[in-house]
Amino acid sequence: MSQYGAYGQAKAGRSASQILSTYYLGTDLAKGDTSRQIRVLLRSASRVTVRGAASLVGSSRKLTPTATYVLRRSGGTVTLSSSKGKRIASAPTALRVAAPSGGAITVGGKALNGIPGGSYRGAVELRGSNVINQVALEDYVRGVVAGESPSSWPAAALQAQAIAARTYAVTTSRGAEFDQYPDTRSQVYRGVTGE
Numbered sequence: 224m225s226q227y228g229a230y231g232q233a234k235a236g237r238s239a240s241q242i243l244s245t246y247y248l249g250t251d252l253a254k255g256d257t258s259r260q261i262r263v264l265l266r267s268a269s270r271v272t273v274r275g276a277a278s279l280v281g282s283s284r285k286l287t288p289t290a291t292y293v294l295r296r297s298g299g300t301v302t303l304s305s306s307k308g309k310r311i312a313s314a315p316t317a318l319r320v321a322a323p324s325g326g327a328i329t330v331g332g333k334a335l336n337g338i339p340g341g342s343y344r345g346a347v348e349l350r351g352s353n354v355i356n357q358v359a360l361e362d363y364v365r366g367v368v369a370g371e372s373p374s375s376w377p378a379a380a381l382q383a384q385a386i387a388a389r390t391y392a393v394t395t396s397r398g399a400e401f402d403q404y405p406d407t408r409s410q411v412y413r414g415v416t417g418e
Contacts, residue, residue: 224387226372229380239382252386261363261392263356263412264401265334265343269296271354272306272331273347276320279303279312280346286311288323294349301349319348319357327415330354336370336405336413343414355401356414363403364388365418370411 224246232242240252271294276286286292291306302313303320312318322328327342332354334341343366345358358366367388368374372381388410395409396402403409411417 224383226380226384229383230372230376233377233380233383237379239379239386242379242383243386246387255389255393257360257389259360259393260345260357261360261403262401263343263358263363263403263405263409264397265330265336265341265347265354265356265405266332267352268332268349268354269352270294271347271349273320273328274331275322275326275328275342276347277323277326278321280319280321280348282312284312286320288326292320294318294320294347294354296349296352317348317350319346321346330356334405336411338413338416341414341416350400353400356405360389360392363392363412366412366414367392367410367417369417370413 229242272291274291275288276292277288278285293304295302299315300313301318303311303318322344327344328347329340329342330347333339343356344362345356348355364385368381368384372384391410405412
């Protein structure tokens, strides 16, 4: 879909469904499963710092959201440590930490979307050498729309962008480890910054 084309149509008074019908001939709008999780590759690294994590996924281990933690891959093992180096957990291939409900995790380093130290809802995982954000579909869409279209545009253009972003997210995948890139190879996903 052309964002500027959607903008022009919205300025001319067309609705989101009318805009979408211009680009996606022979399709109908329908409600889908919004409980899907989207896995976004933030960057490649063997070490990443995170802040804002409340729990270690798959365990009963609680984490302190105000603390900084380090996820590190060494050989075939991924470890979670405190910022002072105290080992908290390890796993053979991946570890995932989750934000508290309604919160976000700040990820150290510059992501593929160009954002240094970005904040992301959901969970952050170090799998091999990939830093992956696993996020609920609707939170993913919130992080995409402003990355693809200026928020000052007419509502119909933004609604069309949200529908197109949601559809793209659930119908494409980049492989076994992640579904989307956070840049123009998929959709521009800026996490909390884009909301």
